[in-house]
Amino acid sequence: MASDLRDQLLRDGFVRIPSALSADQVEALRSACQHVAHLARTGGWPYVRTLPKQFPPWTSDVSKGIWGVQHLMHPELPHHDTFASSYFAPYIVAAVTEILQCSSEDLVLELYNLLIRPDADFALRWHRDDIGPEVSPQDELNRLREPMLHAQWNLALYPDESLIVVPGSHLRSRTEEERQADPFDDNMPGQMAVKMNPGDIIFYNNNILHRGVYRSEAERMTLHGSMGVVGADPARARNVLQHGIGAWVEDCDFSEIQGQAAGKQLCSLADGMRKRLVAMGSDQVLSFSQPLDE
Template identity: 25%
Template structure:
């Protein structure tokens, strides 16, 4: 399938026909429905005492099946589709990457009762990741390091977007709209009308909207892919699946996910080497590591901000009070999802408490600069909309300044 990466960078999305080969559509529908029924059983078992009998299936506005958790050999065509040239292959091309990996495999379903529209949003959080303009410019100047897909099994027009909004912050009008009328159509917003089997691949930084979560049958595959060997260090650089899930599937699938795990492990080795260089104040190895992790000359400070957030998570996980918490509490303490938390905890095991604290201290000046801008720009940290207002990267602070700050 031919795609033009420049189109994604310009518009923020590309609509592609017949991403699901027509001969596979009915089989995929059958397999995914089997997985939905399996997940319903899980939700019944996991429901809280105050929940209705069906649990999440009955309470959620958009029941979402992470199908890697319920797949087996009988239904592994669902996972095989995630490895298809029309999905994985296209994603790799769009990200200008030597390798790409699946990060997320989900199926979005209709609710059992009408819930109406969701709120307009971007799938990023500048306060917890990096200032918005930094993330946007890193993508535009280099390449997207991560892409998302919606691929409906039945005709779908729920998804709306604001084309081009991945390239800029919210306008004043958009900001007010998100604060006061977040569930209404926004000026410049358009529906993405997809026939069954078509797909839209898009930048998750873009403003988008679930326009109507009604009881109309909806089964839409939602996928994420990250780059390896691209010009950037991706915004989403972890997996929402456990490595062992693929071991019970076909050999080709198992081998592919083993490869994905190896790619991630190699990246963790590189990131650890960067942190060790910071710890020991070795500027040369530090710069070598950053240049390898983020080959693109522009945007390397965004990469460093991402790494600073990872350091903060490691430090939090290493604290004695955190280690006494439950898994759910520890995941919440670092603002991560139950499906990817294990990767952060595994990585934290590479460091002692003292090492984590020392590396964190080396980032102190960068933390202070970002906190200063956050305090200026974000009026309410509890508001997702207000956090989009953290736009600007630190001024006059680059890699040499970061190295110099180790002496402070």
């Protein structure tokens, strides 16, 4: 099946779906997100991304502020059913099956988190999510050439331009200049901010060279999700499970999710995806992609 979405993602390392959500859908999600962001900022939810740490694992100490709320589909989080409905939404399932060129019956549940405005300005280093900075150029290229077995997206509920990418950098190892650059360099050659309006979705290759630059005054509520396809390798299982989702995913109940996608009831599609993650995780030992992160 020809796919512009997939072709653009393969070529540039990211692709935008403008206005994927209606204003009403954005409004409903904003309200759920405002509630859980407040809960998390005030110490009422232990699974958060704390400042100034970039990669998992994070503690639940919110005293320096947070930049994300983890585990939106956790059965104990308020609105987990609203978040599950948005994760398994027809527009997501359609885009992911098109991008991965797979059947919805091969999808695997992965991550769903919320990225929010930090209480103080904060930035992430230049990175590739699952390839550490110390690898050799050849190993870097080999990893980048692995087939695409998952799709990752940002869904913005407020205007968002905090994700900065170097377009095309998912197709090549880093240049010498990129390797030597200050990890917080504000002017990496070729960089661009990915601009999103409320209701836009961006799919991006999480091994594109990228960073996040966050301003405390700019409201940010961006849903950050990923879905996989069966047959992914152990590195992918590690990237998903390092976020600690194995501990609660067996308790999720998706039976109330309404609607259909790809001719299937979303509730049964969701449960199938959940079961495939559990199966993938059953023989994994927990480890971290970027164990040296401070």
